[in-house]
Amino acid sequence: MSRAVAGPMIAADILKLRRHRPTMATAAALSFGVTGLYLAVILARHNGQLPAPQALGDGTSLMGLYFGSFAAILIGTEAGTIDLAAGVFRDLAATGRSRTALFLTRVPAAIAVALVFTLGGFLLTVAATFAFHGPTPAPGPGLIAGSGGWVVLATVVITALAVGVGSLTGSRAVTLTAIIGWQTIASGMLYLATFLGAARDLVLVFAVSRFLPGPAIGTRANPGSSNALNNLKLPMPAVVAILVILGWLVVPAVAGAWRTRSREA
């Protein structure tokens, strides 16, 4: 597929997503809305000031692990299922364009849209930490860049996963339930299942969290941090985390592409 074809196809997939008001409104609520609410609560609790490093860490987790990632899952799922749900997949396939190309263009489109929300929510936190840091130091550029980079990584991985699973199942409900259930409840339970040892490294959330700047929740380096925003960090070698993340990117993508090719349109 040439760039001249891929560009408009990705733009078309972005158009389908950004014009879908319920999805955009929900994603905005999950990212900007939740971040705004979080900042308002912390500001109220700390007399109009933000404990900057912790607020940045929590804001980063909110976007990469929690509500921001739900927005990314929603957008990825929508991208993976929107043509099927509308019955337009048949017409796209009847153009003769390779179905693999139809699948592949969904991924960057969904990521581009999801990043608007997760990075937007993160930047809102950054702006707030500068505006309201009070006597505590504002976060440094290294920490901001590292945290922002991590939000991008987490968004890319979870959105691509949602596009792949959405294209595989063809069902919004199944995809949303499966991914959100896995990422939150199942992964949260596995985090506590210490008897599994290194097998837990295979869980996507733990592999992605490996690169989250800052120490793990509950460690001596991070006393008094919020357990409500557990950053789900496990000690694991970086190379293992990278391989696990690649696996979670490649396997759903291959499955989604296969199903897009083999599906009766």
Added chain:
Amino acid sequence: MPGGRERPDAVPVTTSAAPFIIETRGLTKRFGARTAVADVNLTVPAGCAFGFLGHNGAGKTTVIRLLTGLTEPDAGTIRVGGRPLAGHREEVLARVGAIIEEPRFHHHLTGRENLWVIAAVRGQLAQRRIEPALDRVGLADRAGDRVGTYSQGMRQRLGIARCLLADPQLVILDEPMNGLDPGGILELRRLIADLVAEGRTVFLSSHLIDEIEKTCHAAAVIDQGRLIAQGPIAALLGDGGSSLEDWFLALTSRVGARS
């Protein structure tokens, strides 16, 4: 003319040397134990309106899905515009526009945006055809409205505009009259005649025999997955003076009784 019915002017569909836009050989499709399409040898001459007749469930839509590469045959070959579909889907279907069953759209997008979504997949030339296609089907004024607000007839017209993005040699229309009011049907008839006058082939699948008779020059009949007749309509009817409807019902009941 039998029954005093209007018929389109003759086109050279009777010429055996006419190039065929569609040729299938031994086309077969099974769904489990059921054979939906059995050993179909269909030849559609280029540059005419060709009717594809059959009762509901006879296999019309399955043949169309096979012709548009939406499903793979279990046996047989398909050639479109002289080229085999197998292995050349992208090139072959680049100049084919199709409405399969009912036209579907993203309801949250406007008519123009829906065309743009398909044009983006078809390529740059198709993007330049969006406005002329909207003009041609009379939707230019409503192109900025969301498709969710369109009537059934407007969606059919938008579906035809979507076909035109391909600058098609072959336009496949599956039950295009469904949901159209009498004015819409007349408009569609005129549009089909115009497309044929431009040298395109219109493959019109319908169970509305009257419409096929009024619109098409040649036809094929499928019944229980088997092709039981094909040729110029005048030749199919012979000198019996019957209407296409009478002939079709007699033919399919004969075949049904035999099987």
